[in-house]
Amino acid sequence: MILLDYKDRRPIYEQVVEKLKDLMICGVLDQDMQLPSVRALATDLSINPNTIQRAYAELERRGFIYSVKGRGSFVADTSSVRALKNSELKKDLRRWVEEAKRGGLTEDKAHTWIAEEWTKQQYLAEEDREYDKSRESDKKV
Amino acid sequence: MILLDYKDRRPIYEQVVEKLKDLMICGVLDQDMQLPSVRALATDLSINPNTIQRAYAELERRGFIYSVKGRGSFVADTSSVRALKNSELKKDLRRWVEEAKRGGLTEDKAHTWIAEEWTKQQYLAEEDREYDKSRESDKKV
DNA sequence: TAACTGTATTAGATGTATTAATACGGTTAA
DNA sequence: TTAACCGTATTAATACATCTAATACAGTTA
Numbered sequence A, B: 001m002i003l004l005d006y007k008d009r010r011p012i013y014e015q016v017v018e019k020l021k022d023l024m025i026c027g028v029l030d031q032d033m034q035l036p037s038v039r040a041l042a043t044d045l046s047i048n049p050n051t052i053q054r055a056y057a058e059l060e061r062r063g064f065i066y067s068v069k070g071r072g073s074f075v076a077d078t079s080s081v082r083a084l085k086n087s088e089l090k091k092d093l094r095r096w097v098e099e100a101k102r103g104g105l106t107e108d109k110a111h112t113w114i115a116e117e118w119t120k121q122q123y124l125a126e127e128d129r130e131y132d133k134s135r136e137s138d139k140k141v
Numbered sequence C: 001t002a003a004c005t006g007t008a009t010t011a012g013a014t015g016t017a018t019t020a021a022t023a024c025g026g027t028t029a030a
Numbered sequence D: 001t002t003a004a005c006c007g008t009a010t011t012a013a014t015a016c017a018t019c020t021a022a023t024a025c026a027g028t029t030a
Helices: A012-025 A038-045 A049-061 A079-102 A107-120 A127-136 B012-025 B038-045 B049-061 B079-102 B107-120 B127-136
Strands: A065-068 A072-075 B065-068 B072-075
Touching: A012 A049, A012 A079, A038 A049, A049 A065, A049 A072, A079 B079, A079 B107, A107 B079, A107 B107, B012 B049, B012 B079, B038 B049, B049 B065, B049 B072
Parallel strands: none
Antiparallel strands: A065 A072, B065 B072
16 A cells, blocks of 8 residues: 655655555545554554554544544545645745756756656656555455 | 754754755855855854764765865865756656656646746745845855 | 864764554444 | 454653764864
8 A cells, every 4th residue: 555665754654644645646545435444554564553543643634534433544525635735746846946946957958857757757657656556456445 | 154944854964065065056155165164154053063064074975075174174176066956956856747747737737837936936035045145245155 | 382174082962753552432243 | 242343542662863062183374
């Protein structure tokens, strides 16, 4: 379901939040779908349940999932996640443009790069993309 | 010379490295110019000299500055910094495109955003840009 | 010689993430 | 009803990186 990156500076629970958000955005996790239990996901990732607990608490705080004691945790309305993702992307790009201009890059170059990367990345290159696919057929999620 | 951001997740010494790199790229710090001493910059930023020491050590390790015991630290060849910045920018954009595609963004939208931001940010919006300018006239750097 | 430089070392404080070990209460199905 | 799941809460211990603190030493310069 998720691959952790221990070289990543961000804490594990934040990575979990991010990955689950991505799965909601790309449709693997759809509205009202049940998420793996705190303990199950913790076991799956070989980490402490408390860490998942924290991730789920964060996701619920942001309104992306809802949890029912005794039953489980479920995906909430995914539109808010998508909207957020969009604004995050724009914010990230804004920061990049700041950096790029400061680094003396031309706008033309930026457009060229975008076009290059866009066509280059049409296969599923992302590392956990493949992993998700294998799990989709498991119907585990 | 530098403004620290304590909300930033990155450690201080890394911020210092980054800021000094930027100053080399934009030409405020030019080849063979003397950097402020470890102790002076530490005092200026109200942090411990060891933190600056670490930043300078890192900059020297990467070949961006050279230090002479008893004399001080100086800017090395700035072309390597520029080259690195360029490749970093490209790498960052690559990551962004990955994210954007995963988030369902279209290439057209990406180009539109780039264009928007590029024109929007033609004033010096960056927070420490202004600070640098004021310091430039001080001839402190 | 005094006052600067960079460099090295050791110790301690701090913040945060994570683990560990529980406990409690709700839900579900046999 | 009971056993086996759920989420949730709490507390303590551990680990780690960052940063500070206090030095010490060696080289340079005026």
